[in-house]
Amino acid sequence: MEGSQDVAVTAEANEDQTYWDRFYEQAHPDLLEPSSFARLCVSLLSRDESVFEVGCGNGRDALYMARSGLRVLASDPSPVALAEVRSRMQREPFDHRLRLVARRMENLDDRHAGALGAVYMRFVLHAVTAEVASVGLSWASRNLRPGGRLFVEARSVLGSRYGEGQPAGRDAFFQDDHYRRFIRADELRDEIVGIGFRVNELVEAGGLAVRDRDDPVLVRVFATRAHARHS
Numbered sequence: 001m002e003g004s005q006d007v008a009v010t011a012e013a014n015e016d017q018t019y020w021d022r023f024y025e026q027a028h029p030d031l032l033e034p035s036s037f038a039r040l041c042v043s044l045l046s047r048d049e050s051v052f053e054v055g056c057g058n059g060r061d062a063l064y065m066a067r068s069g070l071r072v073l074a075s076d077p078s079p080v081a082l083a084e085v086r087s088r089m090q091r092e093p094f095d096h097r098l099r100l101v102a103r104r105m106e107n108l109d110d111r112h113a114g115a116l117g118a119v120y121m122r123f124v125l126h127a128v129t130a131e132v133a134s135v136g137l138s139w140a141s142r143n144l145r146p147g148g149r150l151f152v153e154a155r156s157v158l159g160s161r162y163g164e165g166q167p168a169g170r171d172a173f174f175q176d177d178h179y180r181r182f183i184r185a186d187e188l189r190d191e192i193v194g195i196g197f198r199v200n201e202l203v204e205a206g207g208l209a210v211r212d213r214d215d216p217v218l219v220r221v222f223a224t225r226a227h228a229r230h231s
């Protein structure tokens, strides 16, 4: 039955925790520097702005944002990834304003309702199911202040790796031992607009995050929380 298969795919996708724990148990010297997306987003924000990163991994971007003078909350469900961030905070002391949140995006609460200056989601929307991504984006809409910024970077369906591996639902595949769901730029834009954002810029291109032989086509969305609240 299609319905029950969807449930199974969702459960498996959300059990990728073990994969991410193992991934961050390994050293990834090539993933220590901030991403080009983080550098760009920081240049668009004022110092002291509060930023919530969803799915921060080893903290490469969260640490950079904190070092750049932003007040950062960085969340991830992987205790191994968060331990790596903590250890980097100790190894590379700086006057940081970085707090860690051990949560999946679907379990974030609304304690920052209407207060955050920016929400940053890099390479995390393609790591979760469409349902979970929608929960995370709605959370961002509720917790950003009017005029607050949403920054998303994720793999596009136009990337050459689309279709590799074992099918795992619409636009999704188990590849490299984990779940990847490729993003349709128009659908992401429509969803974001539908929950109360103005899209300032949408980029869909390769050459933005080349790693080894992987040059994914990415969707980048720069959006602003509209002033009028959607009901």
Ligand SMILES: C[S@@+](CC[C@H](N)C(=O)[O-])C[C@H]1O[C@@H](n2cnc3c(N)ncnc32)[C@H](O)[C@@H]1O
Pocket (backbone or CB within 6 Å): 016, 020, 031, 035, 054, 055, 056, 057, 058, 060, 061, 075, 076, 077, 078, 081, 103, 104, 105, 106, 121, 122, 123, 124, 127, 128, 132
């Ligand atoms: C590809 S890594 C990206 C990490 C980091 N943002 C970066 O750009 O290097 C995906 C991250 O998403 C996290 N993740 C997986 N499922 C998640 C969920 N449901 N909510 C929040 N983060 C999740 C993983 O633990 C992992 O750290």
